[in-house]
């Protein structure tokens with residue numbers, strides 16, 4: 621019983637770790653320029669994401685991500 625409880629606790633902690641990883645909205649992609657922080661350095665906003673940490677897909681990337689029309 622106690623072993624089960626410990627196992628559950630470990631699973632809970634693992635889930636907690638997953639929550640900490642930043643979640644990028646579907647229509648956005650992680651900014652490789654600033655690694656999602658939104659800042660290239662302390663004083664300048666990233667020129668790719670304007671300090672948001674996420675870069676919008678280009679129109680072509682959006683079109684490519686759509687399922688093909690049958």
Ligand SMILES: [Zn+2]
Pocket residue numbers: 651652653654655656657658659660666667668669670671672673674
């Ligand atoms: Zn950026």
